[in-house]
Amino acid sequence: MTVSRTLSGGKNVRAEVQERVKQAVATLGYHRNENARSMRPGQASGVIGVAITNLANPYYGQFALGVEEVASEYGRRIMLGNTGEDLAREVQLVSDFVGRQVEGLIVVPTGGAADHLRPERLGAIPVVLASRAVDGLDVDTVLLDDTRGAYEATKQMLDAGYRRIGFLGNVVSVSTAGRRYEGYARALVEFGLELDPSLIMRGQQDVRAAELAMETLLRLDVPPTAVFCANNRNTIGALQAIGQLQPSDDAAPALVGFDDVELAHLLRIPLLIVSHDPKDLGAHAARMLFDRLDGGMRAEPSRLVELPVGVGQLRG
Amino acid sequence: MTVSRTLSGGKNVRAEVQERVKQAVATLGYHRNENARSMRPGQASGVIGVAITNLANPYYGQFALGVEEVASEYGRRIMLGNTGEDLAREVQLVSDFVGRQVEGLIVVPTGGAADHLRPERLGAIPVVLASRAVDGLDVDTVLLDDTRGAYEATKQMLDAGYRRIGFLGNVVSVSTAGRRYEGYARALVEFGLELDPSLIMRGQQDVRAAELAMETLLRLDVPPTAVFCANNRNTIGALQAIGQLQPSDDAAPALVGFDDVELAHLLRIPLLIVSHDPKDLGAHAARMLFDRLDGGMRAEPSRLVELPVGVGQLRG
DNA sequence: CTGTTAGCGCTTTCAT
DNA sequence: ATGAAAGCGCTAACAG
Numbered sequence: 001m002t003v004s005r006t007l008s009g010g011k012n013v014r015a016e017v018q019e020r021v022k023q024a025v026a027t028l029g030y031h032r033n034e035n036a037r038s039m040r041p042g043q044a045s046g047v048i049g050v051a052i053t054n055l056a057n058p059y060y061g062q063f064a065l066g067v068e069e070v071a072s073e074y075g076r077r078i079m080l081g082n083t084g085e086d087l088a089r090e091v092q093l094v095s096d097f098v099g100r101q102v103e104g105l106i107v108v109p110t111g112g113a114a115d116h117l118r119p120e121r122l123g124a125i126p127v128v129l130a131s132r133a134v135d136g137l138d139v140d141t142v143l144l145d146d147t148r149g150a151y152e153a154t155k156q157m158l159d160a161g162y163r164r165i166g167f168l169g170n171v172v173s174v175s176t177a178g179r180r181y182e183g184y185a186r187a188l189v190e191f192g193l194e195l196d197p198s199l200i201m202r203g204q205q206d207v208r209a210a211e212l213a214m215e216t217l218l219r220l221d222v223p224p225t226a227v228f229c230a231n232n233r234n235t236i237g238a239l240q241a242i243g244q245l246q247p248s249d250d251a252a253p254a255l256v257g258f259d260d261v262e263l264a265h266l267l268r269i270p271l272l273i274v275s276h277d278p279k280d281l282g283a284h285a286a287r288m289l290f291d292r293l294d295g296g297m298r299a300e301p302s303r304l305v306e307l308p309v310g311v312g313q314l315r316g
Numbered sequence: 317m318t319v320s321r322t323l324s325g326g327k328n329v330r331a332e333v334q335e336r337v338k339q340a341v342a343t344l345g346y347h348r349n350e351n352a353r354s355m356r357p358g359q360a361s362g363v364i365g366v367a368i369t370n371l372a373n374p375y376y377g378q379f380a381l382g383v384e385e386v387a388s389e390y391g392r393r394i395m396l397g398n399t400g401e402d403l404a405r406e407v408q409l410v411s412d413f414v415g416r417q418v419e420g421l422i423v424v425p426t427g428g429a430a431d432h433l434r435p436e437r438l439g440a441i442p443v444v445l446a447s448r449a450v451d452g453l454d455v456d457t458v459l460l461d462d463t464r465g466a467y468e469a470t471k472q473m474l475d476a477g478y479r480r481i482g483f484l485g486n487v488v489s490v491s492t493a494g495r496r497y498e499g500y501a502r503a504l505v506e507f508g509l510e511l512d513p514s515l516i517m518r519g520q521q522d523v524r525a526a527e528l529a530m531e532t533l534l535r536l537d538v539p540p541t542a543v544f545c546a547n548n549r550n551t552i553g554a555l556q557a558i559g560q561l562q563p564s565d566d567a568a569p570a571l572v573g574f575d576d577v578e579l580a581h582l583l584r585i586p587l588l589i590v591s592h593d594p595k596d597l598g599a600h601a602a603r604m605l606f607d608r609l610d611g612g613m614r615a616e617p618s619r620l621v622e623l624p625v626g627v628g629q630l631r632g
Numbered sequence: 633c634t635g636t637t638a639g640c641g642c643t644t645t646c647a648t
Numbered sequence: 649a650t651g652a653a654a655g656c657g658c659t660a661a662c663a664g
Contacts, residue, residue: 012633033656039640055380056377058374061372061377064377081388243582262578
């Protein structure tokens, strides 16, 4: 008891005793058992669960860092799981996190069914979805302004004179993919162009698939003069394909890349980047969660935020 | 009690009762409290603590993924903390992890003092150091074969005719930096060249610092004809600086890059990559930890492993 | 200022 | 096949 009191501030413990306690703690290497601590009624665990789709993607590494830093600010630690875009794994992770008494969850959903994220399944544990929304799931969500970013970038390409603009995107079940496609398509249609299905490749989740899709576009009888890449995996795949097939820069199509990519701006390819900081996205998601947990907003209605993106200039 | 029995396999529970229990669990959304569970004597928490230096570096994102995947294989979850190369934060993280009853630790040490990682401080909790060793700390450690990789790459540059080879490296207190420098220096000395201090820049932890260091080298009266970049932050910084200052490729120095970098091979700069998969490094560290935890090797003497690296061909 | 009691959720052991 | 007791480490509430 005296030890407990000393370690939680030392109220009502003689200074001399406190000294001896701290001494003993240091020499014995004693650590208070946080799990036992949080078992007492009303005590939170200080841990939040984070499920992301692909840690190998630098984008999500930075995202996770944003979450981690804000969590630290709020005195929390994160438990991290990688879903690999696999719904079953996401379900398993979330369930495990709940069993481990996380105070809240931050999830980049794989898309598809989402019963495991419904408030009634999670009890009092709040969730924040990040990067992607889930249809019909009414929980806090932070997205980018995907549609506007895609729209304005595509429009800029049209204004610059490009007409045959292809599209490389993520799997259709992912909300981001749909939103970015929508912006792209709207810009073309408003400009009076028709969508050409042969220029539109959707469903590439990794660099290799994106590279193959881009090769298909490059080998068309009339290849696109520009290609909209809906995420960094597709941008990198497209750049690889161009590097393979078109060593002479002149013939290469211009690219729009959603998400920034290290070194891309050094390549001799006309490139327009729609940029934003994934770390901010993670930080924002974490703040939304802690608003609920610490900010007395436990029961507020859910919020949907769309963070602004920067549409750069066509360069290179 | 009956619930507990049902959920742990259902021995000695009537089938009909088990059915009702599972029913109730499903409708109530009950989750077994894993923290309470692991409080019982002899029960492990199923969590390992992972402290890495910089999640914003794609290298460590992949590293973390390697750890996470192997941990999943072994039925464990990870608690992840970012130290930002700050020793105080590392100390705090490790202490917190211990308080949270982690079964083991995987740490990319910031370097410097390391009393907080000594076995006597950690009790029975095993640690594995990854990527970097700590002088005088006798615990399991997984490194790359840094010295050999740096040596052979430098030698290859010498054989290709380069003589003024600069060096961009990490802070000196980091063991990796020292080992890679050693390989570089040995190759030069064996070849009969002297080390030129004006070509050797050490201490760059991030891309921006690396870029500035590279600019300094490029602005020398007699700039280097090649530069050895001791990690991916330095490689990217060097590439940025070249992109800024030497738009005409011909004048640019060749680079050796330790660690692969997405897109680097597409740039028109002669480049030799010393490559390895950071995910493997993480996976290997995790396996070493679980060897100790599950493999009955609790008390074996500590092991030091150096994973092989691939030295590529100068290209571009 | 210090110590005792009780109970958080769980499961091993011991009744029944 | 089921339940009761006990104790893991902790701290709020209550003695003293």
